[in-house]
Each structure stands twice: as C-alpha cells, then as structure tokens.
Amino acid sequence: MAGLNCGVTRALLGVLLLGAARLPRGAEASEIALPPGSGITVLIKPGTPTLPVKPCYIIFSKKPTTMLFIKSGERKAFSFSCQNPENHFIVEIQKNIDCMSGPCPFGEVHLQPPASMLPTLNRTFTWDVQAHKSIGLELQFSTPRLRQIGPGDSCPDGVTHSISGRIDATAVRIGTFCSNGTVSRIKMQGGVQMALHLPWFHNRNISGFSIANRSSIKRLCIIESVFEGEGSATLMSANYPDGFPEDELMTWQFVIPAHLRASVSFLHFNVSNCEKKEERVEYYIPGSTTNPEVFRLADKQPGNMAGSFNLSLQGCDQDAQNPGILRLKFQVLVQHPQNESNVTYVVDLSNERAMSLTIEPRPIKLSRKFVPGCFVCLESRICSTNLTLTHGSKHKITFLCNDLTRLWMNAEKTISCMDHRYCHRKSYFLQVPRDILQLPVQLHDFSWKLLVPKDRLSLALVPAQKLQQHTQERICNTSFSYLVASTGPGQDLYFGSFCSGGSIEKIQVKQNMSVTLRTFAPSFQQEVSRQGLTVSFTPYFKEEGVFTVTPDTKSKVYLRTPNWERGLPSLSSVSWNISVPHDQVACLTFTKEQTGLVCQTGRAFMIVQEQRTRAEEIFSLEEVLPKPGFRHHSFWVNISNCSPLSGKQLDLLFQVSLTPRTVDLTIVLIAVVGGGALLLFALGLVICLVKKNRKKKINKGPAVGIYNGNINTQMPMQPKKLQKVRKDSESHVYAVIDDTMVYGHLLQDSNGSFVQPETDTYRPFQGPTGDCPPSPPPTCSRAPTAKLTTEEPSPGCSPESESEPYTFSHPKMENGSNENTDIPLLDAPKPAEPGE
Structure with missing residues (x-):
C-alpha cells in the first residue's frame, strides 16, 4: 500500500508540474x-x-x-x-x-x-x-x-x-x-x-x-564633461529646444588632457528680446590673461584651446510682451594638435577692393566613426569650420586639421565701373592674388563679378592663350577652367566652361558678366601662371554674346550655344566670328539634322554670312538644318531664337574644320587669259558706246518722254496687283533718266512752278563688315507676310510668307550700281532679250 500511495503521489505531482509549466x-x-x-x-x-x-x-x-x-x-x-x-x-x-x-x-x-x-x-x-x-x-x-x-x-x-x-x-x-x-x-x-x-x-x-x-553653485546647473582622448560631445542648453530660463546662468566644465586641443562650434542658437543685460557666452581658459573671455552667440567661438576650460551661457531680463527664445546647441571637438597648428599664414587683402575669401569644408560623406575636425583659426584662437576674410585688412590664420584636403577656398571679387565716360576702353587683368595661392588649402572657385552701366557699355574677355569650349566631343582635361556667364535682371545666361588650348580668341558679353576660375587639381598653380584673362569695357551692343574664333588647322573646333542644359533664352541672339586663312577652306557642320524647335511667337533664324563677299544665307531653325558646306572666306554664324513652346528649347552644336585650299594651275591660266580677253572686249565696247552717244547728242534733239494717261497698268491675269500708293493727282508719272526733260510744261502747277515727280529707288543692303555680326531678320511675328515693294514702308517686324522657302542666298550689291532702280521688287517683268 505504501508503494502504491507513493506512485499515486508521484503521478499527481507530475501533472501539477506539467500544468505549471503550461501556465x-x-x-x-x-x-x-x-x-x-x-x-x-x-x-x-x-x-x-x-x-x-x-x-x-x-x-x-x-x-x-x-x-x-x-x-x-x-x-x-x-x-x-x-x-x-x-x-x-x-x-x-x-x-x-x-x-x-x-x-x-x-x-x-x-x-x-x-x-x-x-x-x-x-x-x-x-x-x-x-x-x-x-x-x-x-x-x-x-x-x-x-x-x-x-x-x-x-x-x-x-x-x-x-x-x-x-x-x-x-x-x-x-x-x-x-x-x-x-x-x-x-x-x-x-x-x-x-x-x-x-x-x-x-x-x-x-x-x-x-x-x-x-x-551653493549660484547658478542653475553645472555639467562636467571629461575627455580622456580624442572625441566630440554635443550639448544643449536647459529646456532645449524650448527657451532657456530668463536671466539664468548655466555652465559646462570640460576636462581635457593638456596635450590635446579643443574647439567649440555653435550648431544652432536663438537669442531672445532683452530689456536688461545682454545674452552672451563666457569662456574661462586656464592661463589666459583676459578671463573671462566674453563672446556673443553670433561670434566665432574659440578654438585650438590647450587643456581644460569652462563655457557659460548667461541669459537676460526678457521683454514681457515679446520675450523670444534663448537656446543653444553646440559641439566640442577634442583632437591632437597638427603640424599646421604652429604655422601662421598671412593673407594680405589690404590693397584689395570688394573682395572676400571663404575657407570651408568640402562636401564629404558622413561617417559614424570619430573624424577629427578641420578648423581655421583667426589669430590662433578664434576658430571655426568656416572662416570668411574680407578686403581691407591683413589676416593671420592657422589651421587645426588632420587633413587639409578636407578644406577648400572660395573667393569672390567685384569689379564695377558705372561711369561710361571713364570706363570706356578701360581694362583689368583677372588674376588670383599670390597670398591666396600660398595657403595650404586648395582653391576651388575664384569668381569675378564684372558690372557695367546698363545699355551703355559691354564687356570683352581676352585670354592670354586661346580657349577651348568644353563639350562632350572635346572634353577639357586641364587642371582648371573658366566658367563664363552673363547676369541680367531676371535672367542668367551661362555661356559655358572654357579651358586653354583651343581656338576662341575673345568672348564679348552684352551686360554684366561673371567669370569663375574653377580648379580640379593642385597643379593648376603652375598652369594658371601661363594663362590670364583681360577684361575691357567696350561700346554697347545688343547681342547676348559674340565669340571670336580662329580655328586650328590641325583639329576641329566644337562650338555650342549658351545655356546648353536649358536652351537659349527667348528672343536672344548670339554670334560667332570665324576667321578662315587665305590658304584654307572651312567646313561648317552641324551635329544634328533638326533642332526640334517649335516657336510660339516669332521666328528662329540662323544667318551664315561671308565677310568678304557679304553674301549671306538665312535658315529657319524650325526646319532641317543645312548640310555641311565650305566657306572660302571668314564668315559669321548668327543664331537668333524665337519664343518657343513650353518644353522646347534651342541648343545647337556645330563644328568648324579647316582644309588646305587646292587650285588647279590649268584653271588658273585659263582664268587669266580669259579674264584679259574679256577686259579688252569690255574696253572696246565702252569706247564704241561713248562715241555713239556723243554722235546722237550732236545729231538729234533732246530725249523725249511720252506720257499716255489711258494706258492700262494692270498686268494680264493679275488684277489689282499694284495698288495706288500716291496721290490721285500724281499717278502715272514717269521719270526718264537723261540729260534733259521734254514736255516739262505737263509738270507745271497752276502757279507755273515745277512739281518734282515721286520716284522709287532701290537701295542695296549695306551689310556689316567683318567687325560687326550680321543683323538677324525680324522674329516677332508668326503670321504670313507679303514681300514689300519699294513703294511700301517696311513695318517693325516683317513676317515671312508660309509658302516661300526660308533658305536663300543673295549677294549684296556694291555702292554705285548702274542697275535700273525704277522697277518694283515684286512682279517685275523680265528684261527684254536683245533684239526683241
């Protein structure tokens, strides 16, 4: 029985334990x-x-x-x-x-x-x-x-x-x-x-x-921060990000080994509206003769401090109606002193005007590991990650940084001349001061802001060595480049990036200009000494920019329109003056067949004009671009934009290459002989005509003009082609070009005085010379236009006819032409063949 009772007890205990385990x-x-x-x-x-x-x-x-x-x-x-x-x-x-x-x-x-x-x-x-x-x-x-x-x-x-x-x-x-x-x-x-x-x-x-x-510590609190080695700590004022209590004092004690250096940076702060006292921070630095050192929150804070120090934040009596918020978040960085910590650099900007230099960290990827800070210290004590030096003073700076490649410099200088009488033809040499180049920090950008009086002067930029425009087809591989842009009210036009070793001799800009020297490698200091830019103030012109290009006979020249990423601005015009040596022929090639441009207002044109013959070709940029063509003389390329539809932009890339001019000797001899014979024939013909004319004048009376008022002036099948544009009383008056005028009494008025007849005279276009770019055709209308006769005044913007081709070529007539100018330009009858 005892053994049975023991077995029952064990079974019951097992069930209870299992139940407890499952609880x-x-x-x-x-x-x-x-x-x-x-x-x-x-x-x-x-x-x-x-x-x-x-x-x-x-x-x-x-x-x-x-x-x-x-x-x-x-x-x-x-x-x-x-x-x-x-x-x-x-x-x-x-x-x-x-x-x-x-x-x-x-x-x-x-x-x-x-x-x-x-x-x-x-x-x-x-x-x-x-x-x-x-x-x-x-x-x-x-x-x-x-x-x-x-x-x-x-x-x-x-x-x-x-x-x-x-x-x-x-x-x-x-x-x-x-x-x-x-x-x-x-x-x-x-x-x-x-x-x-x-x-x-x-x-x-x-x-x-x-x-x-x-x-009693007689203040709100004291926070002690202990550093045993390199590191950083971020600390905040009481109640952060809410306001620090009014008129309170808070202190941070930093215990730092004597062989390390500490720097303070304010990450974020706000100041309140004070009625009494002034909000400030105070530093107690052991060994300093000026303890406590008082700073405003907006000041650059001390750095490069050896050993321990205290930092205190003092509030003020705030305005009861508008107290504002006092708050502070700052960082203390502790690190070993660097070799540069004991070297002082002098930057003399006392002779500079309107110039500033900023030393700041370059963008880097953040790391979770401790990274020693890079500080720039002014007078070895006022340290910060960013330091700006202004003109008019000498500055002594030191660096607290384990790797100076983590810093770079950006400088800006303004050159302005607002009196056009004084500035005309005045020039400046754009060069980086030597005191900046001697600093152990890479120069990233040096920008010159060039300002001129509006609509009075323009700017011309001339490099010591010809420039190359940076394109995908020909990339700049130099250690520095120039970024050129024009700055106007509401519009900045980026002309592009340029480096030495190209074919561009001059860049002219209509208005204010910005030139930025951007570096890519430390070796730029050796290369920039051989390069320089001279800017001069020139007479005002209306085009956005003009490039003077002298192509190299050994390589192609790639050129593209400004604002490559965003497109040429609406209703703007840019020209290229391209020189062609007398023993070379230039081939002008566009990298694409169509621009894809759709104009909303106006027309977009390109004019190619040879400067010697003055023959120009006009192409519509909404259509197919011209095929590659040869130019035997220096020529202009002018591109004028319209107001494109949304999402459309005008950007063109073209190239110019030179090849030697080849002439067959046989053709030259035939041309010389034929030209001499033609010259003799022309002289004989002129002598005969002169003698015949004199004989007629001796034997005959004066030339007679015949007037017939009943003649129908309308051409067959073309009714109302010529409309009346003169007074009705003076219609059908012919001017006969000769020595005398017969039947002059028909032109007398009632008082017996002569009335001069109105005559139409065709004036040949006096095109621009090589110094001025071609004037673009009007671009302010999309409506079809009719061609103008010599009797019709030209409107401000004459649109083109939709049914006419936009591409045409016409040589300019020279002054002194003997052609008949009495025939209207439109619907003129063909000249009669000899003998009819």
Missing part, C-alpha cells in the same frame, strides 16, 4: 512589498500600445483592473490576464527624498525594489530630491558616462536618463542622456529629479549614479 507567463503571480517609511510608491498603469491588441487586465484579489497602486508599507500580489503584459502595461517606481527637514541620504543610489521583484514591464525609476535652493546637489555618474541627446532621439540600448531641476516651483529640464558619453557629473542648485528608464528586456540592476552634497 501562461502573464498568469504567474507577482508580489511587491514596500518597506514602511521608505518613501517609495509603485504604479502599474496602461502604457501606449504600438499595435491594436486584445485587452489585458491586472488580476488583483481575483478582480480585473487596469491600474494598481502600491504605497510604502504595503504588500500586494497580482497577475495578468494575458501572455504579453509588456505590450499593455508599464510600471513607475518613485522615491521621494526629503533634504529639507533632515540630512540627505548621500551616496550610491540603489534600485528599490530590486528589478527581480518587479514584473517584466517597461520600468521607470524616479528619484525626487527636495532641497533648499541654497544647497547644491551633485549627481555623479560612474562608467560609462552619459551622452546628451536631442528631442526625438533615442538610445541604442533603450536605457535613458532624464534630469530636471527647479527654479522655485517651476521644473526645468536639464536634458536627456544615453550611455557611453563624456558627462561625468551634473551639479544642481536646489532640488533635482532623476529618472531612469529601463526597457522590460533589460536586466540592469543598478542605478549607475550617486548623490553628493555640494555648496
């Missing part, structure tokens, strides 16, 4: 007992669920509830109705420490109750220490020290420390901190509240800090 974790009973007089309270309350979940309850005294409060001296047992109570509830443990009525329990702070006695919930331990405002309390943090984080940031392990102080009855948030930082102590004036948040899965069982008594 839900939340259903396990927990018990919390708080000693009397400990000043500890525990509150279990609902947390913020991250996802919609099934409801869960606290089971206390066999009753479900959502909140359980346990006071000092109480013992309560409870359980949860769900398996994952950490998703539903949090527990808050608060301990009140009274230092007003008795001595404070200084020393290491323990977690009470221990974490093992608490349910596996997110826990927040809070210690509220009440002390007199004349008493200073010190929170000491053991290793690892604390690192301050900003609002919205979180700690990697989920463990955070929140510290607050008091000003009378108002709580002041000192900051939120994570582990693994530099903050070792925080000293508070009066009471302090320390909160430690532990996630439910963290098994930490120590608080990590202790409380000590200090004498």
Whole structure:
C-alpha cells in the first residue's frame, strides 16, 4: 500500500508540474512589498500600445483592473490576464527624498525594489530630491558616462536618463542622456529629479549614479564633461529646444588632457528680446590673461584651446510682451594638435577692393566613426569650420586639421565701373592674388563679378592663350577652367566652361558678366601662371554674346550655344566670328539634322554670312538644318531664337574644320587669259558706246518722254496687283533718266512752278563688315507676310510668307550700281532679250 500511495503521489505531482509549466507567463503571480517609511510608491498603469491588441487586465484579489497602486508599507500580489503584459502595461517606481527637514541620504543610489521583484514591464525609476535652493546637489555618474541627446532621439540600448531641476516651483529640464558619453557629473542648485528608464528586456540592476552634497553653485546647473582622448560631445542648453530660463546662468566644465586641443562650434542658437543685460557666452581658459573671455552667440567661438576650460551661457531680463527664445546647441571637438597648428599664414587683402575669401569644408560623406575636425583659426584662437576674410585688412590664420584636403577656398571679387565716360576702353587683368595661392588649402572657385552701366557699355574677355569650349566631343582635361556667364535682371545666361588650348580668341558679353576660375587639381598653380584673362569695357551692343574664333588647322573646333542644359533664352541672339586663312577652306557642320524647335511667337533664324563677299544665307531653325558646306572666306554664324513652346528649347552644336585650299594651275591660266580677253572686249565696247552717244547728242534733239494717261497698268491675269500708293493727282508719272526733260510744261502747277515727280529707288543692303555680326531678320511675328515693294514702308517686324522657302542666298550689291532702280521688287517683268 505504501508503494502504491507513493506512485499515486508521484503521478499527481507530475501533472501539477506539467500544468505549471503550461501556465501562461502573464498568469504567474507577482508580489511587491514596500518597506514602511521608505518613501517609495509603485504604479502599474496602461502604457501606449504600438499595435491594436486584445485587452489585458491586472488580476488583483481575483478582480480585473487596469491600474494598481502600491504605497510604502504595503504588500500586494497580482497577475495578468494575458501572455504579453509588456505590450499593455508599464510600471513607475518613485522615491521621494526629503533634504529639507533632515540630512540627505548621500551616496550610491540603489534600485528599490530590486528589478527581480518587479514584473517584466517597461520600468521607470524616479528619484525626487527636495532641497533648499541654497544647497547644491551633485549627481555623479560612474562608467560609462552619459551622452546628451536631442528631442526625438533615442538610445541604442533603450536605457535613458532624464534630469530636471527647479527654479522655485517651476521644473526645468536639464536634458536627456544615453550611455557611453563624456558627462561625468551634473551639479544642481536646489532640488533635482532623476529618472531612469529601463526597457522590460533589460536586466540592469543598478542605478549607475550617486548623490553628493555640494555648496551653493549660484547658478542653475553645472555639467562636467571629461575627455580622456580624442572625441566630440554635443550639448544643449536647459529646456532645449524650448527657451532657456530668463536671466539664468548655466555652465559646462570640460576636462581635457593638456596635450590635446579643443574647439567649440555653435550648431544652432536663438537669442531672445532683452530689456536688461545682454545674452552672451563666457569662456574661462586656464592661463589666459583676459578671463573671462566674453563672446556673443553670433561670434566665432574659440578654438585650438590647450587643456581644460569652462563655457557659460548667461541669459537676460526678457521683454514681457515679446520675450523670444534663448537656446543653444553646440559641439566640442577634442583632437591632437597638427603640424599646421604652429604655422601662421598671412593673407594680405589690404590693397584689395570688394573682395572676400571663404575657407570651408568640402562636401564629404558622413561617417559614424570619430573624424577629427578641420578648423581655421583667426589669430590662433578664434576658430571655426568656416572662416570668411574680407578686403581691407591683413589676416593671420592657422589651421587645426588632420587633413587639409578636407578644406577648400572660395573667393569672390567685384569689379564695377558705372561711369561710361571713364570706363570706356578701360581694362583689368583677372588674376588670383599670390597670398591666396600660398595657403595650404586648395582653391576651388575664384569668381569675378564684372558690372557695367546698363545699355551703355559691354564687356570683352581676352585670354592670354586661346580657349577651348568644353563639350562632350572635346572634353577639357586641364587642371582648371573658366566658367563664363552673363547676369541680367531676371535672367542668367551661362555661356559655358572654357579651358586653354583651343581656338576662341575673345568672348564679348552684352551686360554684366561673371567669370569663375574653377580648379580640379593642385597643379593648376603652375598652369594658371601661363594663362590670364583681360577684361575691357567696350561700346554697347545688343547681342547676348559674340565669340571670336580662329580655328586650328590641325583639329576641329566644337562650338555650342549658351545655356546648353536649358536652351537659349527667348528672343536672344548670339554670334560667332570665324576667321578662315587665305590658304584654307572651312567646313561648317552641324551635329544634328533638326533642332526640334517649335516657336510660339516669332521666328528662329540662323544667318551664315561671308565677310568678304557679304553674301549671306538665312535658315529657319524650325526646319532641317543645312548640310555641311565650305566657306572660302571668314564668315559669321548668327543664331537668333524665337519664343518657343513650353518644353522646347534651342541648343545647337556645330563644328568648324579647316582644309588646305587646292587650285588647279590649268584653271588658273585659263582664268587669266580669259579674264584679259574679256577686259579688252569690255574696253572696246565702252569706247564704241561713248562715241555713239556723243554722235546722237550732236545729231538729234533732246530725249523725249511720252506720257499716255489711258494706258492700262494692270498686268494680264493679275488684277489689282499694284495698288495706288500716291496721290490721285500724281499717278502715272514717269521719270526718264537723261540729260534733259521734254514736255516739262505737263509738270507745271497752276502757279507755273515745277512739281518734282515721286520716284522709287532701290537701295542695296549695306551689310556689316567683318567687325560687326550680321543683323538677324525680324522674329516677332508668326503670321504670313507679303514681300514689300519699294513703294511700301517696311513695318517693325516683317513676317515671312508660309509658302516661300526660308533658305536663300543673295549677294549684296556694291555702292554705285548702274542697275535700273525704277522697277518694283515684286512682279517685275523680265528684261527684254536683245533684239526683241
């Protein structure tokens, strides 16, 4: 029987153990007992669920509830109705420490109750220490020290420390901190509240800090930051990002080894509206003869400081109606001194005008590892990551940087001349000052802003060596290049990037111009000494730009229109003056057949004009571009844009290549002999005509003009082609070109005086010479136009007929032409063949 009873007992115990093992974790009973007089309270309350979940309850005294409060001296047992109570509830443990009525329990702070006695919930331990405002309390943090984080940031392990102080009855948030930082102590004036948040899965069982008594610190707080080697710390003012308390003082103490250097950078700050005093920061630097060193928040902050120092933020009495916000976020960077730290560079800008130089970090990818900072120090103490030097003074600078390639320089100089009488033909040489080139930092950009009086002067840029335009077909491989642009009201026109070793001799710009020297390699200093730009003020012209090009006989020249990425601006015109040697022939080739341009207003034209013969060709840029053609003389290429439809743009790329001129000797001999014979024949013909004319004048009377008012002037099958454009009383008056006029009495008026007949005279186009680009045709209308007769005045913009070809060539007639100018330009009858 005893053995049977023993077997039954073992079986029953196994069932009970199996049932206990299968019991839900939340259903396990927990018990919390708080000693009397400990000043500890525990509150279990609902947390913020991250996802919609099934409801869960606290089971206390066999009753479900959502909140359980346990006071000092109480013992309560409870359980949860769900398996994952950490998703539903949090527990808050608060301990009140009274230092007003008795001595404070200084020393290491323990977690009470221990974490093992608490349910596996997110826990927040809070210690509220009440002390007199004349008493200073010190929170000491053991290793690892604390690192301050900003609002919205979180700690990697989920463990955070929140510290607050008091000003009378108002709580002041000192900051939120994570582990693994530099903050070792925080000293508070009066009471302090320390909160430690532990996630439910963290098994930490120590608080990590202790409380000590200090004498009055006579300020809101002091934060001590200890550096044992290179590193950085980011710190914030109290209540950040909200306003710093009015007229308060806060101090940071930085403990740094003497062989290291520290620099301060303000990352973000705001100032309030002060009625009394002035908001400022004060530095106490051991060994300095000017302690404390006072700076405004907007000033460059000290750097390259050896050893420990203090930084204090002082508020002011704020305007009650509009107080504003005082806040500060800054970084302290500690690193080893570099070789450049002991070298002082002098930048003399005392003789410069309207010039500035900025030294700043070049863009780099961010890294999570500690990267020593790069600082530029003025007079070896005022250090920052960005430093701007202005004209009119000498500047002494040093560098606190482990790698100077992480910095670069950008400079800007303005050259202006607003009096066109004084500026005319005046020139300037664009050159980088030597004091800038001797700095151990790469020059990135040096920009010259050239300003001229509006509609009075233009600018001409002449390089010491001819320039090449950067294109995909011919890339600039030099260590520097020039970026040229014009700057006008509401419109910036980028002409392109140019480097030495090309065919461009001059760039002329209508209005204000910007020239930027951009470098790509340190070797530019040797190359730039052989290159230079001279800018001069020239008479005003209306085109956006004019390029003077002398092609090289050994290579092709690639040229493209300005604003390559965005297209040539609407209703703008650009010209290229291309020189062709007398023993060469130029081939003009466009890289595409069509531009794809669709004009909304006006016409887009290209004019190609040879400067010697003055023959010009006009092409519509909305149609097919011309095939490759040869030019035997220097010529102009003028491109004029219309107002294109949205999304359309005008961008053209063309090339010019030279080939030797080849002439057959036989053809030359035949041309010489034939030309001589033709000249003799022409002389004989002229002599005969002169003799015959004299004989007629001797034998005959004066030439007679016959007037017949009944003749029909309309051509057959063309009614109303010629309309009346003169007074009715003066119609059908013919002018006969001869020595005398017969029947002159028909031209007398009632008073007997002669009335001069109106005559039409065709004036040949006096085209531009080689110094001026061709004038583009009118481009301000899309409507079809009729050709103008000599009797019709030309309107401001004459549109083209839709039925006519846009491409044509016409040589200019020279002055003194003997052609008959009385025939209208349109519908003129063909000249009669000899003998008819």
